[in-house]
Amino acid sequence: MSPLILSIESSCDDTSAAVLRGDRILSNVIASQKVHEQYGGVVPELASRAHQQNIVPVVDAALHGAGVDRREVDAVAFTRGPGLLGSLMVGVSFAKGFAQSLGVPLVEVNHLQAHVLSHFIKESDESAVPQFPFICLLVSGGHTQILLLRSHFDMEVLGQTIDDAAGEAIDKAAKIMDLGYPGGPVIDRLAKEGNADAFHFATPNIPGLDYSFSGLKTSFLYFLRDRLAEDPDFIEKNKADLCASIQRCIVGFLVKKLERAVKETGVRQVAIAGGVSANSLLRGEVERLGRRRHLQVFIPKMQFCTDNAAMVGIAGYFKFLQGDFADISLPPYAREN
Ligand code: KG4
Ligand code: ZN
Secondary structure: OOOEEEEEEOOOOEEEEEEEEOOEEEEEEEEEOOOOHHHOOOOHHHHHHHHHHHHHHHHHHHHHHHOOOHHHOOEEEEEEEOOOHHHHHHHHHHHHHHHHHHOOOEEEEEHHHHHHHHHHOEOOOOOOOOOOOEEEEEEOOOOEEEEEEEEOOEEEEEEEEOOOOHHHHHHHHHHHOOOOOOHHHHHHHHHOOOOOOOOOOOOOOOOOOOEOOHHHHHHHHHHHHHHHHHOOOHHHHHHHHHHHHHHHHHHHHHHHHHHHHHHHHOOOEEEEEOHHHHOHHHHHHHHHHHHHHOOEEEOOOHHHOOOOOHHHHHHHHHHHHOOOOEOOOOOOOOOOO
16 A cells, blocks of 8 residues: 655745645645734744644644544655745654654655645546656746756756746735735736736846846836826725736746747646746636647646645655655755755
8 A cells, every 4th residue: 555644844834734645635734824914924933933833733634634543654744945944943843753753754855846746646546647757837935947857856947037036026016015915816816807908017038948026026116106106096096907917927927938948848748836826827828828839738726836735745755655764863954055
Protein backbone atom coordinates (compact mmCIF):
# COMPACT_ATOMS: atom_id res chain seq x y z
CA MET A 1 0.00 0.00 0.00
CA SER A 2 1.15 3.58 -0.72
CA PRO A 3 2.56 5.49 2.26
CA LEU A 4 0.30 7.68 4.40
CA ILE A 5 1.87 11.13 4.55
CA LEU A 6 1.00 13.88 6.99
CA SER A 7 2.19 17.27 5.70
CA ILE A 8 2.59 20.65 7.37
CA GLU A 9 2.80 24.13 5.78
CA SER A 10 3.51 27.24 7.87
CA SER A 11 5.81 29.40 5.71
CA CYS A 12 3.78 32.62 5.81
CA ASP A 13 0.33 33.37 7.21
CA ASP A 14 -1.58 30.15 6.52
CA THR A 15 -1.38 27.22 8.91
CA SER A 16 -2.16 24.07 6.96
CA ALA A 17 -2.04 20.31 7.39
CA ALA A 18 -2.96 17.60 4.88
CA VAL A 19 -3.05 13.82 4.66
CA LEU A 20 -2.21 11.98 1.43
CA ARG A 21 -2.21 8.27 0.66
CA GLY A 22 0.50 8.21 -1.99
CA ASP A 23 -0.54 10.88 -4.51
CA ARG A 24 -4.20 10.77 -3.41
CA ILE A 25 -5.42 13.59 -1.21
CA LEU A 26 -7.49 12.55 1.81
CA SER A 27 -7.71 15.92 3.58
CA ASN A 28 -6.34 19.47 3.31
CA VAL A 29 -7.12 21.86 6.16
CA ILE A 30 -6.13 25.55 5.96
CA ALA A 31 -6.44 28.12 8.75
CA SER A 32 -5.88 31.59 7.31
CA GLN A 33 -4.81 34.31 9.71
CA LYS A 34 -7.14 37.31 9.73
CA VAL A 35 -5.05 39.23 12.28
CA HIS A 36 -2.83 40.79 9.56
CA GLU A 37 -5.63 42.56 7.67
CA GLN A 38 -5.67 45.57 10.00
CA TYR A 39 -1.92 46.09 9.44
CA GLY A 40 -2.02 45.97 5.63
CA GLY A 41 0.50 43.12 5.45
CA VAL A 42 1.81 40.08 7.30
CA VAL A 43 3.29 40.90 10.71
CA PRO A 44 5.89 38.14 11.31
CA GLU A 45 5.59 38.10 15.11
CA LEU A 46 1.82 37.79 14.98
CA ALA A 47 2.07 35.12 12.27
CA SER A 48 4.23 32.80 14.36
CA ARG A 49 1.99 33.28 17.38
CA ALA A 50 -1.09 32.41 15.32
CA HIS A 51 0.68 29.33 13.89
CA GLN A 52 1.34 28.16 17.45
CA GLN A 53 -2.34 28.48 18.26
CA ASN A 54 -3.53 26.86 15.04
CA ILE A 55 -1.11 24.00 14.44
CA VAL A 56 -2.53 21.38 16.83
CA PRO A 57 -6.22 21.87 15.91
CA VAL A 58 -5.34 22.02 12.18
CA VAL A 59 -3.34 18.75 12.28
CA ASP A 60 -6.10 17.16 14.33
CA ALA A 61 -8.72 18.25 11.78
CA ALA A 62 -6.59 16.94 8.89
CA LEU A 63 -6.21 13.49 10.49
CA HIS A 64 -9.88 13.43 11.43
CA GLY A 65 -10.95 14.58 7.96
CA ALA A 66 -8.86 11.83 6.37
CA GLY A 67 -10.41 9.27 8.70
CA VAL A 68 -7.03 8.01 9.91
CA ASP A 69 -5.33 7.58 13.25
CA ARG A 70 -1.99 9.28 13.81
CA ARG A 71 -0.38 5.87 14.40
CA GLU A 72 -1.05 5.00 10.74
CA VAL A 73 1.13 7.88 9.49
CA ASP A 74 4.24 6.62 7.59
CA ALA A 75 6.10 9.94 7.23
CA VAL A 76 5.78 13.62 8.08
CA ALA A 77 6.54 16.16 5.33
CA PHE A 78 7.09 19.81 6.19
CA THR A 79 7.93 23.10 4.46
CA ARG A 80 11.52 23.91 5.40
CA GLY A 81 11.68 27.19 3.41
CA PRO A 82 11.72 29.73 1.95
CA GLY A 83 9.43 31.84 4.10
CA LEU A 84 9.25 33.75 7.35
CA LEU A 85 11.67 32.18 9.79
CA GLY A 86 9.43 32.50 12.85
CA SER A 87 6.49 30.99 10.96
CA LEU A 88 8.55 28.14 9.50
CA MET A 89 9.96 27.37 12.94
CA VAL A 90 6.50 26.46 14.27
CA GLY A 91 5.74 23.96 11.50
CA VAL A 92 9.25 22.52 11.43
CA SER A 93 9.35 22.01 15.21
CA PHE A 94 5.90 20.47 15.21
CA ALA A 95 6.79 18.10 12.35
CA LYS A 96 9.98 16.99 14.07
CA GLY A 97 8.24 16.34 17.40
CA PHE A 98 5.36 14.52 15.73
CA ALA A 99 7.61 12.30 13.60
CA GLN A 100 9.90 11.52 16.50
CA SER A 101 7.04 10.56 18.79
CA LEU A 102 5.76 8.13 16.13
CA GLY A 103 9.20 6.89 15.08
CA VAL A 104 8.57 7.73 11.39
CA PRO A 105 10.81 9.56 8.89
CA LEU A 106 10.75 13.27 8.14
CA VAL A 107 10.73 14.74 4.63
CA GLU A 108 11.75 18.36 4.05
CA VAL A 109 10.03 20.25 1.25
CA ASN A 110 10.88 23.44 -0.63
CA HIS A 111 7.81 25.69 -0.71
CA LEU A 112 8.23 26.71 -4.36
CA GLN A 113 8.72 23.17 -5.59
CA ALA A 114 5.58 22.28 -3.64
CA HIS A 115 3.54 24.96 -5.46
CA VAL A 116 4.65 23.53 -8.82
CA LEU A 117 4.15 19.89 -7.80
CA SER A 118 0.59 20.63 -6.65
CA HIS A 119 -0.40 19.62 -10.20
CA PHE A 120 0.31 16.00 -9.31
CA ILE A 121 -2.19 15.85 -6.43
CA LYS A 122 -4.89 13.36 -7.37
CA GLU A 123 -8.45 13.67 -6.16
CA SER A 124 -9.57 10.59 -8.11
CA ASP A 125 -8.17 7.96 -10.47
CA GLU A 126 -9.26 10.17 -13.37
CA SER A 127 -7.26 13.25 -12.25
CA ALA A 128 -5.10 14.39 -15.18
CA VAL A 129 -1.49 15.27 -14.36
CA PRO A 130 1.15 16.92 -16.57
CA GLN A 131 3.68 14.84 -18.51
CA PHE A 132 7.34 15.85 -18.66
CA PRO A 133 8.62 18.14 -19.99
CA PHE A 134 6.19 20.92 -19.14
CA ILE A 135 6.42 24.64 -18.48
CA CYS A 136 5.13 26.14 -15.25
CA LEU A 137 4.51 29.81 -14.56
CA LEU A 138 4.97 30.12 -10.80
CA VAL A 139 3.38 33.32 -9.54
CA SER A 140 3.08 34.01 -5.84
CA GLY A 141 3.48 36.81 -3.32
CA GLY A 142 7.24 36.26 -3.22
CA HIS A 143 8.16 34.70 -6.58
CA THR A 144 7.58 34.99 -10.30
CA GLN A 145 9.34 32.40 -12.43
CA ILE A 146 8.94 30.52 -15.69
CA LEU A 147 10.18 26.98 -15.05
CA LEU A 148 10.91 24.07 -17.37
CA LEU A 149 10.25 20.76 -15.60
CA ARG A 150 12.06 17.70 -16.92
CA SER A 151 11.18 15.58 -13.88
CA HIS A 152 9.61 16.22 -10.49
CA PHE A 153 12.70 17.84 -9.04
CA ASP A 154 14.48 18.97 -12.21
CA MET A 155 13.19 22.52 -12.58
CA GLU A 156 15.17 24.86 -14.82
CA VAL A 157 14.48 28.57 -14.35
CA LEU A 158 13.91 29.97 -17.87
CA GLY A 159 13.02 33.44 -16.64
CA GLN A 160 12.16 35.28 -13.47
CA THR A 161 11.46 38.68 -12.00
CA ILE A 162 14.45 40.92 -11.52
CA ASP A 163 12.70 42.86 -8.72
CA ASP A 164 9.16 42.54 -7.28
CA ALA A 165 7.01 39.42 -7.60
CA ALA A 166 3.70 39.61 -9.50
CA GLY A 167 1.69 39.06 -6.30
CA GLU A 168 3.69 41.74 -4.54
CA ALA A 169 2.94 44.18 -7.39
CA ILE A 170 -0.78 43.40 -7.21
CA ASP A 171 -0.81 43.74 -3.42
CA LYS A 172 1.06 47.06 -3.61
CA ALA A 173 -1.35 48.43 -6.23
CA ALA A 174 -4.20 47.43 -3.91
CA LYS A 175 -2.49 49.10 -0.97
CA ILE A 176 -2.07 52.35 -2.94
CA MET A 177 -5.85 52.25 -3.53
CA ASP A 178 -6.45 51.37 0.13
CA LEU A 179 -8.20 48.10 -0.72
CA GLY A 180 -6.87 46.07 2.23
CA TYR A 181 -4.55 43.06 2.43
CA PRO A 182 -4.08 40.75 0.64
CA GLY A 183 -5.13 42.88 -2.29
CA GLY A 184 -5.01 40.21 -5.02
CA PRO A 185 -8.46 38.72 -4.41
CA VAL A 186 -10.00 42.22 -3.98
CA ILE A 187 -8.54 43.49 -7.28
CA ASP A 188 -9.73 40.31 -8.99
CA ARG A 189 -13.28 40.84 -7.69
CA LEU A 190 -13.51 44.59 -8.40
CA ALA A 191 -11.93 44.20 -11.86
CA LYS A 192 -14.92 42.12 -12.96
CA GLU A 193 -17.10 45.26 -12.74
CA GLY A 194 -14.53 47.54 -14.40
CA ASN A 195 -13.36 48.50 -17.87
CA ALA A 196 -9.80 47.30 -18.57
CA ASP A 197 -9.46 49.89 -21.38
CA ALA A 198 -10.18 52.82 -19.08
CA PHE A 199 -6.52 53.47 -18.25
CA HIS A 200 -3.37 52.41 -20.00
CA PHE A 201 -0.26 51.28 -18.13
CA ALA A 202 2.73 50.39 -20.28
CA THR A 203 4.01 46.80 -20.19
CA PRO A 204 7.57 46.81 -18.82
CA ASN A 205 10.20 46.27 -21.50
CA ILE A 206 12.48 43.53 -20.18
CA PRO A 207 14.62 41.27 -22.37
CA GLY A 208 14.22 37.51 -22.69
CA LEU A 209 11.88 35.62 -20.40
CA ASP A 210 12.46 37.81 -17.36
CA TYR A 211 9.95 40.04 -15.62
CA SER A 212 10.08 43.33 -13.75
CA PHE A 213 7.25 44.88 -11.77
CA SER A 214 8.79 47.69 -9.73
CA GLY A 215 8.57 50.31 -12.53
CA LEU A 216 4.91 49.47 -13.06
CA LYS A 217 4.20 49.98 -9.38
CA THR A 218 5.92 53.38 -9.47
CA SER A 219 4.11 54.53 -12.63
CA PHE A 220 0.79 53.46 -11.06
CA LEU A 221 1.65 55.45 -7.94
CA TYR A 222 2.61 58.60 -9.91
CA PHE A 223 -0.41 58.29 -12.18
CA LEU A 224 -2.72 58.24 -9.15
CA ARG A 225 -0.85 61.02 -7.41
CA ASP A 226 -1.37 63.31 -10.44
CA ARG A 227 -5.05 62.40 -10.78
CA LEU A 228 -5.70 62.83 -7.05
CA ALA A 229 -4.23 66.33 -7.23
CA GLU A 230 -7.00 67.19 -9.70
CA ASP A 231 -9.76 65.22 -7.97
CA PRO A 232 -9.36 63.87 -4.40
CA ASP A 233 -12.14 61.31 -5.08
CA PHE A 234 -10.47 59.94 -8.21
CA ILE A 235 -9.72 56.50 -6.76
CA GLU A 236 -13.16 56.12 -5.20
CA LYS A 237 -14.90 57.07 -8.47
CA ASN A 238 -12.72 54.83 -10.67
CA LYS A 239 -11.91 51.90 -8.42
CA ALA A 240 -13.25 49.13 -10.63
CA ASP A 241 -11.71 50.58 -13.81
CA LEU A 242 -8.36 51.03 -12.08
CA CYS A 243 -8.41 47.42 -10.84
CA ALA A 244 -9.38 46.09 -14.27
CA SER A 245 -6.70 48.17 -16.03
CA ILE A 246 -3.79 47.34 -13.72
CA GLN A 247 -4.80 43.68 -13.57
CA ARG A 248 -4.90 43.47 -17.35
CA CYS A 249 -1.47 45.03 -17.61
CA ILE A 250 0.09 42.59 -15.09
CA VAL A 251 -1.67 39.51 -16.45
CA GLY A 252 -0.93 40.52 -20.05
CA PHE A 253 2.76 40.78 -19.19
CA LEU A 254 2.76 37.39 -17.42
CA VAL A 255 1.09 35.63 -20.35
CA LYS A 256 3.21 37.37 -23.00
CA LYS A 257 6.41 35.90 -21.57
CA LEU A 258 4.78 32.55 -20.97
CA GLU A 259 3.81 32.43 -24.66
CA ARG A 260 7.35 33.35 -25.62
CA ALA A 261 8.67 30.47 -23.46
CA VAL A 262 6.32 28.08 -25.27
CA LYS A 263 7.51 29.35 -28.66
CA GLU A 264 11.18 29.13 -27.72
CA THR A 265 11.07 25.67 -26.16
CA GLY A 266 8.41 24.00 -28.29
CA VAL A 267 7.00 22.44 -25.11
CA ARG A 268 3.29 21.62 -25.51
CA GLN A 269 2.16 21.45 -21.88
CA VAL A 270 1.77 24.51 -19.72
CA ALA A 271 0.80 24.91 -16.07
CA ILE A 272 0.37 27.82 -13.68
CA ALA A 273 0.89 27.66 -9.90
CA GLY A 274 1.12 29.87 -6.80
CA GLY A 275 -1.28 32.34 -5.18
CA VAL A 276 -1.67 34.56 -8.24
CA SER A 277 -2.80 31.54 -10.29
CA ALA A 278 -6.11 32.01 -8.43
CA ASN A 279 -6.61 35.16 -10.50
CA SER A 280 -9.61 34.73 -12.78
CA LEU A 281 -8.20 36.81 -15.66
CA LEU A 282 -4.89 34.90 -15.59
CA ARG A 283 -6.74 31.58 -15.57
CA GLY A 284 -8.86 32.67 -18.54
CA GLU A 285 -5.91 34.06 -20.48
CA VAL A 286 -3.84 30.90 -20.02
CA GLU A 287 -6.81 28.82 -21.20
CA ARG A 288 -7.02 31.07 -24.27
CA LEU A 289 -3.29 30.73 -24.88
CA GLY A 290 -3.76 26.97 -24.78
CA ARG A 291 -6.53 27.07 -27.39
CA ARG A 292 -4.61 29.48 -29.62
CA ARG A 293 -1.42 27.44 -29.61
CA HIS A 294 -2.98 23.98 -29.19
CA LEU A 295 -1.38 23.35 -25.82
CA GLN A 296 -2.49 21.17 -22.96
CA VAL A 297 -3.08 23.55 -20.07
CA PHE A 298 -3.12 22.79 -16.33
CA ILE A 299 -4.88 25.28 -14.06
CA PRO A 300 -4.84 24.34 -10.36
CA LYS A 301 -8.02 24.08 -8.32
CA MET A 302 -8.51 27.10 -6.09
CA GLN A 303 -7.60 25.27 -2.87
CA PHE A 304 -4.20 24.36 -4.37
CA CYS A 305 -3.32 27.87 -5.62
CA THR A 306 -2.58 29.68 -2.38
CA ASP A 307 -0.52 28.18 0.41
CA ASN A 308 -1.71 24.71 1.44
CA ALA A 309 -0.24 21.54 2.91
CA ALA A 310 -1.53 19.17 0.20
CA MET A 311 1.17 20.51 -2.14
CA VAL A 312 3.76 19.85 0.57
CA GLY A 313 2.38 16.32 0.92
CA ILE A 314 2.70 15.54 -2.80
CA ALA A 315 6.27 16.90 -2.93
CA GLY A 316 6.97 14.88 0.23
CA TYR A 317 5.56 11.75 -1.39
CA PHE A 318 7.91 11.98 -4.38
CA LYS A 319 10.86 12.49 -2.04
CA PHE A 320 9.67 9.57 0.10
CA LEU A 321 9.76 7.35 -3.00
CA GLN A 322 13.38 8.41 -3.56
CA GLY A 323 14.25 7.64 0.07
CA ASP A 324 15.14 11.31 0.48
CA PHE A 325 14.60 11.79 4.22
CA ALA A 326 15.51 14.74 6.42
CA ASP A 327 17.66 14.74 9.52
CA ILE A 328 15.99 15.81 12.76
CA SER A 329 18.57 18.58 13.20
CA LEU A 330 17.72 20.43 9.95
CA PRO A 331 16.91 24.11 10.57
CA PRO A 332 14.37 26.08 8.48
CA TYR A 333 15.67 28.59 5.93
CA ALA A 334 14.17 31.99 5.09
CA ARG A 335 15.81 32.24 1.64
CA GLU A 336 17.07 29.69 -0.82
CA ASN A 337 20.71 30.66 -0.64
O1 KG4 B 1 1.34 31.44 -2.95
P1 KG4 B 1 0.80 32.41 -1.99
O2 KG4 B 1 -0.42 32.04 -1.19
O3 KG4 B 1 1.89 32.83 -0.94
C1 KG4 B 1 3.22 32.96 -1.30
O4 KG4 B 1 3.92 31.91 -1.33
O5 KG4 B 1 3.60 34.11 -1.58
O6 KG4 B 1 0.52 33.76 -2.82
C2 KG4 B 1 -0.03 34.89 -2.22
C3 KG4 B 1 -0.24 35.94 -3.29
C4 KG4 B 1 -0.64 37.31 -2.74
O7 KG4 B 1 0.14 38.30 -3.36
C5 KG4 B 1 -2.11 37.43 -3.13
O8 KG4 B 1 -2.54 38.77 -3.30
C6 KG4 B 1 -2.12 36.67 -4.43
O9 KG4 B 1 -1.30 35.55 -4.18
N1 KG4 B 1 -3.47 36.27 -4.82
C7 KG4 B 1 -4.11 36.75 -5.92
C8 KG4 B 1 -5.40 36.17 -5.94
N2 KG4 B 1 -5.48 35.33 -4.85
C9 KG4 B 1 -4.31 35.41 -4.19
N3 KG4 B 1 -3.70 37.61 -6.86
C10 KG4 B 1 -4.58 37.92 -7.84
N4 KG4 B 1 -5.82 37.41 -7.92
C11 KG4 B 1 -6.27 36.54 -7.00
N5 KG4 B 1 -7.50 36.03 -7.10
ZN1 ZN C 1 3.22 30.15 -1.50
